[in-house]
Amino acid sequence: MDVVSYAREPRFILATDVGSTTTKARFFGKIDGEWRFLASGEAPTTVEKPVEDVTKGVRNAVREVEELTGHKILDDSTEELRFVMPYRGGRVGIDVYVSTSSAGGGLQMLVAGVVKSITAESAQRAALGAGAIVMDVLSVDDGREIHEKINTLRFLRPDMILLAGGTDGGDKTHVLEMSEVIAVAKPRPRFGATFRLPVVYAGNKDAREDIKRILSDDFFDVRIVDNIRPQIEVEKVEPARNAILELFMEHVMAHAPGYEKLMKLVSTDIMPTPAAEGLMIRTFAEMKKVNVIGVGMGGATTNVYSVFDGRFLRTVSANLGMSYSIGNVLKEAGLENVKRWIPLDLTDDEIMGIVYNKMIRPTTIPMSLEDLVVEHAVARESIRMAFNHHKYLARELKGVKRERTISDIFEEVKAEETYIDLRRVDYIIGTGGLLSRAPRRAQSMIILADAFQPIGFTYIMQDSVFMIPHLGVLSKIYREIALEIFEKECLVPLGTLVAAAGVGSLGEKVADITIEYSEQEKERVELTFGSVVRIPIPQYKEVVVTVEPTKKFDFGQGYGRRVRKRVRGGVVGVVIDGRGRPLYVPQDPRERRKLLVSWFKALELYPGDFLTKLS
């Protein structure tokens, strides 16, 4: 990771994220020797008609920061967006301005490879790592006829294509065939009718000249980088990832309205929002040497990050989100899966009405508790599905052994599993509007717990006011400052989740649990199946938790095995989860409602009057 060092330490920093719906400004300052988050401002993003200039939305968001703090940031002497830089003393000026962007749908890519489970999968990891939304993955063996592939290419309007395939020195026929499909389809880029579609080629090096000939200069801007799979057992995604980021700046950003002005104002390159979010989570995991799963819930997409035994992976699930895509979450998850989290007297039509009315008016927020419970239910499903997608890509390299035929390798894939071991997740970090805005922190904690279902001991945190992407891009130039703000101001420590794997019958004993506050002060809990217990322990306090499970349950060390650990509290506390893994939700609606309400009550998830009405 490149960290640029600057001679003078800044005093005030402004960061913005130009999101697909709203532009979010965050303002940081060094007060009494410590870095603090000072204020936030938000305004609708102005990337499309009628305004078509992102700087207008940035100005509106920053104006709100000025109103709230009385700190002068905007240079009002000019119509064009400009900041008072550097800091001029008192409440005037800033030293650094950074920005991320996912406006206009972010970076939308199409990935093409030869073998679905080998090059196409590696290429997909590279594209996702660069912050892209992968619109489709084409491969020779994807089951589609050539004309179907061509139709897909013609229909989608990607910002860029990543093409890979073949090992260096190996057969080049298939990758050339794929390039020919792209060439004849002549897909048109999303922005700018006149410019050439960028293609990153990261396949067999012997095919480079042929590729350049097939993908002619008239339509394509081909960038050649090192092979993503130079040998079958080696994956090298970095060169492709860097080329994608470069092209993103050159083509996509430069063609989006108003970005050229914004690009002149920033202290370091604008990053795609998910890339910045991932960078911050990765920096944190590396510093702490821990396994982390992160999730960013956007309006249009859900991003999942993992750092597992030092391995970083980022995935974007396009069309799983909480505003524009909320209808699609319901569609993909199925109404029954959403309903299992809703203990309310709502008909299917009413639930769907809440969800789809949110989709068509995506910036509205729930005013009633019923609406809030429905949105929380959808959120669980959105993360669950995005995590499934993530686990699918979080696998060992495919095709390393016995690569006799394509179908052989394909069979092998099915048997292999993700390297993400839910028993060894140290931290879960959540971010995004729905979590940041959750009125009670316990709501975020349980949404994350229900969606990821970790086993054993996991510490859960969330972004306080959605600033992880802002800090991620800042970390490129001021790593220490970004980390300081991340730990002290950004992350809200929700608490430790202690959860059992296993299945039993309702009320059956899961474990005896002892919480030692000190040598003298101990609390004992008998955890039963289907229950959840919240023990309020503040974030600055540590306790020792001993779990003695029955032989049907596992708290991370094996079935029936005792676990003893020192754990930290949080704003929610320590939550002991006896609901089993996979989490047990009864089929019978009445039984399910009773159980859900008991969880809501144990965690004080919603106001007391509301919960009393439910039971």
Add this chain to the structure above:
Amino acid sequence: MSEESFAYTPGLAVTPLTYITRERALPIRGETLVNQGEKVDFETIVGRCYLEGPPYIVKVAELLGVEPEEVVRYLRVKVGDTVSKGTNLASYTAFLGLLKKSVESPVEGVVEGFSEITGHLTIRAPPRVIELRAYIRGTVLKVVPGESVTIGTPAAFIQGIIGFGGERHGVIELVSSSNQDVVGPDQIGEHHAGKIIVGGSLITYEALEKARKVGVAGIVVGGAKITDLEKVLGYRIGVAITGRENIGFTLVLTEGFGKLPMSKRAFDIFKENEGREAAINGATQVRAGVIRPEVIIPRDEESFAGALEPLGEGKMRVGSTVRIIRYPYFGEIGTVIELPVELHKIETESPVRVVRVRLQDGREVLIPRANVEIISE
């Protein structure tokens, strides 16, 4: 206290008279067929282009069983040749004619290219003619030869929140007597064929089916049940990108999903314009700077000069008229009386930026700023 704020949800335009322009652009370069100043009607063809046909890759080397670089020897066609389905593209004879292999064209088209690297031949199917209609009745304001035509007209203009189906036109006819009424199948008859019917708060599934059967061109109504719409569409809705549905008519919901009375202002505009011809388009795309479905009712140019209402700019101020767009006050109209800077807790316990609104019945309520839209009333 802040004196003004922007609305997160730009108010939908609902205006009895404004000046509407629509740029009609060809998907690719072609020919424009009208001149500046010319009057056009809904169905006038204003432009035409030829969309390149889909390409077909024929794996000649593989089909003949020869190496790619050898294929050229066996080709029976060259780049630029016109071929029909079944035309012999390449043939190969060996062992004194005992072994014969040939490759035929799978489609009609033109030989576009041949690659010696892969031994593949590309046949491009014939181009498709795309004719572009005016969509609205009005005057041609601008012509970019070969690319686009801009048409303008004074018109009543009503945007909806979501729609289904594409561009159509027809005569406006009300099928509800108030904005609160439900449209059932009995309100729709054979005489509604080709018309744009306007209802109140809800249209039932049976009424939607009847409309399809009698050949209604367009439906404008406050709301419809999502489950009924899914039955009509035949699938579950995912993301809100619509306009290409093939359901026999174009549907515009002005308020949303469920039983939601059409805003009185919109209903009254339709009432005033009953019997006039209008253009309707259900295309919707819910993103920043959204595309919303619309009804455009063109009016006579001369008689309305100077009396036009500009479309709103979306700034919310004390005194602005707003409509609440989320439960429990959905659809209620009120006046902004305060825009507090500080965050307030609402029923869900969320601390949010709010707006204080006096509703039409005199009640004062605190509403998240995100949950109102400005209306020009």
